[in-house]
Amino acid sequence: MKEKTIVSDIDRNVYDIKDEEKDAYRIEEGLTPEIVEKLSKEKNDPEWMREFRLNSLKIYNELKVPEWGPSIDGLNMDEIVTYVRPNTKMSAKWSEVPDDIKNTFDRLGIPQAERESLAGVGAQYDSELVYHNVRKEVEELGVIYTDMESALTGPFADMVKEHFMKLVPPTDHKFAALHGAVWSGGSFVYVPPGVSVEIPLQSYFRLNAPGAGQFEHTLIIVEEGADLHFIEGCSAPKYNVANLHAGCVELFVGKNAKLRYSTIENWSKNMYNLNTKRAKVEEGGKVEWISGSFGSHVSYLYPMSVLNGKGARSEFTGVTFAGNDQNLDTGTKVVHNAPDTSSYVNTRSISKDGGISTFRSAVVITEKAKNSKSSVSCESLMVDNISRSDTIPAMDIRTRYADVGHEAKIGKISDDAVFYLMSRGLSEEEAKALIVSGFADNVSKELPVEYAVEMNNLIRLEMKGAIG
């Protein structure tokens, strides 16, 4: 067979479009209490938030950078401009959005996505919500879907204060503290008791300015018996300066409520993605995480579920794709803290061109969690001989009355399967892309069709060097 197809440098044209910087406002580089004060003032924070930020900064300065995962030595915090605000006000009308921003959104398909029956668009461009539109029918149900800044001062201000960074406190780790100090943008969703939101809500995050970090905060509260599907998708253009993403997602799932949280993250290949996501599930409630991790230089991502009420459930379905010069450390954590709780984890990871993909999980079953069940299954696929895949599952079980299972499989792409597909006329690239997207179908079959198509396109892009 002739030499292997060269796919190391992919064409990311569609995703790596950057607009000329036209920022109305930009804070100087580096992080000091003065900068945080200034940021807080600019954002018209309530007093408690100003204090929260300053306190978080203190914690940030006291905590050490984690040393147990991939190296983040390439990340220079002094270079990160923490706050970049586009020169446009919040807008509910598409026609009022400036043209260059519109162009970028057009290329990412935002208006189309909205047309295609998605409930609302809260698209984050740089650090603030530019375009926000919730369909009437969702509002009529009493559902609140707004940006975090408005939520802080709006009619739900007390609820935000009560929940903000309670699941992920700034003391959790250094980047949670950083987030607490400089967070900006993000979504707030409140679903009242018994309300079932039929169409998924989606938000699209994107980084634009060189050297800009992104610290969006997502807070979702789904009340008793309510039901919501929230979709978050990310894509960022590529720059030479190290980029940092330290967002935070907090999900509160009430009694017998259900929340599905789907994410396709596609960061540029210089991004340090240090994101923290956590859900607390009450009695009989259920959280479902669907998570696709693409792009970034280094990722630490372990969405966590705390099953806090009797019979609470969690499901985690994930796929991670690590290519050249990528070290993606992803997985999940589940804490069973009540009887009859159950968790199910099913992940696939792919590594290629020397990429490193590590699956890390932790299942904790406390003494209170009698008759709990947990099943963890992770599979890894290495596309070539120079890539790496590791599995690090941890279990901490404090009761004898629990049913815990773990299954791990690591394998290489099968030459025979490639040959078989090629013998019907498929090219080597096409055959491998089919096998890899087939491998990732645990996630794609859980996504709405337009997202599944996007994910398959991403896999093809990563496998072949262009969208076919």
Place this chain on the structure above:
Amino acid sequence: MAESLLSVKDLSVNVEGKEILHDISLDINKGETHVIMGPNGAGKSTLGLTIMGHPKYEVSKGSITFDGEDVTGTDVNERSKKGLFLSFQAPIEVPGITLSEFVRNALQQRSEKRVKFWDFKKEVEENMKLLNMDEKYLQRDLNVGFSGGEKKKAEVLQLLMLKPKLAILDETDSGLDVDAVKTVSMGISEYMKRCGGALLIITHNTRILQSLEVDKTHVIVKGALAGEGDGSLVGEILDGGFSRFE
């Protein structure tokens, strides 16, 4: 005068530095049906895979010419596009890709044109009916959890859909019950009728040959050609075994 389709000349093949096929030559003309027989481990499947272009089998000597072109060094997908087909002895299971997606994808890659979904659906369903295959297999992952018989039928379905000029059938009849052999055999003769193709059949028994007229039989023993004859040789071997060739 018969037109040559496949010409294998003095072919020797190495695997990991060891020669396992020695100086094999055979010629197949358009419209002909050839049979390869031989004891287990004689190198029959290796010959099929080498003609198809499996990278594990290194051609150390000789050449393979298909439809007037030397294809010895070309990739398997190029050979496939030129009209070569191999029905696998053990079809590979590929999770996450449905049979329908795969066949349509293959058709599109071969023609480099979009294949209209309704045209495809009509044709594939017709062929499945012929093969007595449940349509629900179209939506199942390629060969995953298929019985031995269904896997072989799926191979013949691909043969009927892709319409190659020459099909190598590697024990397409093994592991099938009597009815399934009959169905598969019918599918193969249907291919010959429709496409006027050619066949190279690797087999252990005659049942699959019942509805076909065999033009030539080749016997391979220990990696080398040990005998040749017409269709009647198949019956002789089934009665007398391979001892006279060793």
